[in-house]
Amino acid sequence: MTLAQNIRALLSASEKKIFRRLNTPNKIQDFLDHLPINFEISGETNFSATRVLSENRAHCLEGAVFAAAVLAYHGRKPLLMDFQTGYDDEDHVVALFRVDGFWGAISKTNHSVLRFRDAIYKTPRELAMSFAHEYFLWDGRKSLRAYSKPYDMSRIAADRWVSAAEDLHWLPGEIDWSPHYPILPHKHFRLRPVTPIELRNMKSVEWTKAGKRLRK
Numbered sequence: 088m089t090l091a092q093n094i095r096a097l098l099s100a101s102e103k104k105i106f107r108r109l110n111t112p113n114k115i116q117d118f119l120d121h122l123p124i125n126f127e128i129s130g131e132t133n134f135s136a137t138r139v140l141s142e143n144r145a146h147c148l149e150g151a152v153f154a155a156a157v158l159a160y161h162g163r164k165p166l167l168m169d170f171q172t173g174y175d176d177e178d179h180v181v182a183l184f185r186v187d188g189f190w191g192a193i194s195k196t197n198h199s200v201l202r203f204r205d206a207i208y209k210t211p212r213e214l215a216m217s218f219a220h221e222y223f224l225w226d227g228r229k230s231l232r233a234y235s236k237p238y239d240m241s242r243i244a245a246d247r248w249v250s251a252a253e254d255l256h257w258l259p260g261e262i263d264w265s266p267h268y269p270i271l272p273h274k275h276f277r278l279r280p281v282t283p284i285e286l287r288n289m290k291s292v293e294w295t296k297a298g299k300r301l302r303k
Contacts, residue, residue, distance in 0.1 A: 150195025227280035
């Protein structure tokens with residue numbers, strides 16, 4: 088069986104209906120944008136794709152896993168990219184897709200940055216570098232340090248990440264320890280801090296912790 092066939096065999100009728108209609112990266116991104124952010128108020132979670140549906144919320148990794156599963160359902164490669172950061176910033180994960188050989192990314196985030204990327208990038212590095220100027224802390228320091236080689240989820244049995252009832256607490260470590268590439272040599276990390284107007288943009292969020300969507 089192909090990966091797409093395996094995934095279809097794992098899904099319920101209602102889950103298949105959702106997966107089936109999300110047949111383009113744009114539709115997947117729109118679906119994730121309308122999904123409340125998972126603030127992990129009760130503790131750390133790492134939902135599988137079907138758990139994202141049943142819980143009706145997702146953080147960046149969960150959104151990327153869901154997107155990868157839907158892409159695989161439609162016969163595309165389920166690829167993730169991890170961004171590693173410096174200082175005390177948080178990593179970010181996106182799902183990758185290709186159109187006519189060009190790379191794009193699907194991203195679940197609550198802020199106005201680190202979002203969807205159209206498939207206009209020739210290489211994964213080109214795409215990764217498009218996030219570099221957006222990745223910063225509240226004190227203005229730019230924090231992106233490395234990006235991963237596209238991480239192929241098809242190497243993992245589908246029932247471990249598409250339909251697993253338990254949290255995928257093993258996955259962040261797997262991705263984190265996969266091959267990563269620095270955005271530039273360490274000695275050149277003398278990056279200009281972002282400006283006050285850019286910091287103000289970071290205050291724009293899409294979802295409140297009460298589950299209200301602020302951006303329409």
